[in-house]
Amino acid sequence: MMLRFIKPVVWLLSLTPFLYLLYAVSLAPDILGANPVEYITHETGAWSLRFLLLTLLMTPLRTLSGWTFPLRIRRMLGLYAFFYVTLHFVIYAGLDLGLDWSHLGEDIIDRPFITIGFLAWLLLIPLALTSTNKMMRRLGRRWKKLHKLVYLIGLLGVVHYIWLVKKDLLEPLIYAGIYIALMLLRAPLRSLRSRLS
Amino acid sequence: MLIKKPSDIKSSEITSPELYRKRRQFIQAGVGLAGAAMVPGLWLPADVSAAREKLQGVKKSALSTDEKPTPYKDVTGYNNFYEFGTSKTDPARNAHSLKTKPWTVRVEGEVARPADYHLEDLVKDSLLEERIYRFRCVEAWSMVIPWVGISLASLIKRFEPTSRAKFVEFTTLYDPKQMPGQKRRVLNWPYVEGLRMDEAMNPLSILAVGLYGEVLPNQNGAPLRLMLPWKYGFKNIKSIVKIRFTETMPKTTWVLAGPREYGFYANVNPNVDHPRWSQARERVIGSGSIFTRRKKTLMFNGYEEQVAHLYAGMDLRKFF
Numbered sequence: 001m002m003l004r005f006i007k008p009v010v011w012l013l014s015l016t017p018f019l020y021l022l023y024a025v026s027l028a029p030d031i032l033g034a035n036p037v038e039y040i041t042h043e044t045g046a047w048s049l050r051f052l053l054l055t056l057l058m059t060p061l062r063t064l065s066g067w068t069f070p071l072r073i074r075r076m077l078g079l080y081a082f083f084y085v086t087l088h089f090v091i092y093a094g095l096d097l098g099l100d101w102s103h104l105g106e107d108i109i110d111r112p113f114i115t116i117g118f119l120a121w122l123l124l125i126p127l128a129l130t131s132t133n134k135m136m137r138r139l140g141r142r143w144k145k146l147h148k149l150v151y152l153i154g155l156l157g158v159v160h161y162i163w164l165v166k167k168d169l170l171e172p173l174i175y176a177g178i179y180i181a182l183m184l185l186r187a188p189l190r191s192l193r194s195r196l197s
Numbered sequence: 198m199l200i201k202k203p204s205d206i207k208s209s210e211i212t213s214p215e216l217y218r219k220r221r222q223f224i225q226a227g228v229g230l231a232g233a234a235m236v237p238g239l240w241l242p243a244d245v246s247a248a249r250e251k252l253q254g255v256k257k258s259a260l261s262t263d264e265k266p267t268p269y270k271d272v273t274g275y276n277n278f279y280e281f282g283t284s285k286t287d288p289a290r291n292a293h294s295l296k297t298k299p300w301t302v303r304v305e306g307e308v309a310r311p312a313d314y315h316l317e318d319l320v321k322d323s324l325l326e327e328r329i330y331r332f333r334c335v336e337a338w339s340m341v342i343p344w345v346g347i348s349l350a351s352l353i354k355r356f357e358p359t360s361r362a363k364f365v366e367f368t369t370l371y372d373p374k375q376m377p378g379q380k381r382r383v384l385n386w387p388y389v390e391g392l393r394m395d396e397a398m399n400p401l402s403i404l405a406v407g408l409y410g411e412v413l414p415n416q417n418g419a420p421l422r423l424m425l426p427w428k429y430g431f432k433n434i435k436s437i438v439k440i441r442f443t444e445t446m447p448k449t450t451w452v453l454a455g456p457r458e459y460g461f462y463a464n465v466n467p468n469v470d471h472p473r474w475s476q477a478r479e480r481v482i483g484s485g486s487i488f489t490r491r492k493k494t495l496m497f498n499g500y501e502e503q504v505a506h507l508y509a510g511m512d513l514r515k516f517f
Contacts, residue, residue: 025487033286034275035338035480036487091487096480098490103475111473164473166336167454168283168383 044088051081113163120156261329267340280376292415306442309357330426345407366447368439390434391447460517465498
């Protein structure tokens, strides 16, 4: 019964950061502060990372709690991660660089933190495209293998954030710590699961 | 959705400092009535309640740019001043704990007249000039700021540096009680910056004590800060308590923090990128919408004519 509501509720909650940004940009520019482009770039970047980590949380949460809902919303959270990363990239390339392709190319080649962020976005594309039930069935066991890429993508995202910060690493290191914790959780849980079954 | 381009913004729409302050006082009064004033200084920066002084007898300068200054609220609300926190809005929130009166500046090293000077003895009203300068941060954003200050050269001459004085080193206050950001070792406190003597003696170089015709707000480096408009913002050290003249190049904070990324000279240069980002263009702060394009960065921030000779023959890729 509860499960019926969980999906729409999570869907709406996940959309609120976007709606808030839309509101700020169109009606309440004061929220954006002195450097609006920087603000929306950072916000969409942060939400990308949060949704990636949330997605990575679902499997261990399922195993630890025994609840089934985490697996039912995992795909949606992953797609939201892709949505926010895409938005982040579009803002950076479209608004910050003003669609200056040579500048974009230069940035992607010369600046390792941008290379890494760009790579993370590229790798998310096949995952988003193969997220449908149909593709899942068609790919079979290869689907699981392909979607393990999300571990690498999470790592790229975390490194991207650490690398761009000028000096104060506290916040990016918190994200990195959560990522590491989520990865470490997986190994013992896997062995536990296989022992139980 | 109506988004205004900078050219559409009438100057009448830009909040004047007076009006801005009144508005904040009004807001604070409201907050007070609501009872939230039980925790003073928590909700709004205390500088709102602190008496803010207009500076008297400020002369105009031919060295000012005629570009339109960045709105007051952005100049005083978007700051890098890690002594008060590392986010851009932290300084405006936290800098009220800094006590700028009384303030003494220790002058030492290779000078004939080393001493502890009271600020009011160093900065006489009659010496004050308004200098409207472009300001370019190493993070690739920029402002136009109407500083009020005194010529650094005129001040240095009064200390009578010896012939061995090749560099001048500046130090920021170190007091974690007044500067809560210093409780975390984000940087090697206290903040230290330095200049070659000829850079310090350039007519563009000033020590600022105000902006927009008023005493410098704490978050902008009160009561005394350096301002060399052809250098990246971080060179322009804030809340100075010590000026030392030396024979050797000072070890400056950002060079110690990241020698590959920050050089001693830190001259604005669109052709030499920061290792992690481009310096070719800058985001102009306060120009409003998310659709505004970046502006091309100028060599020496547009002050090439006045300062290029200081670096003649130097490889600016090496001495960045």
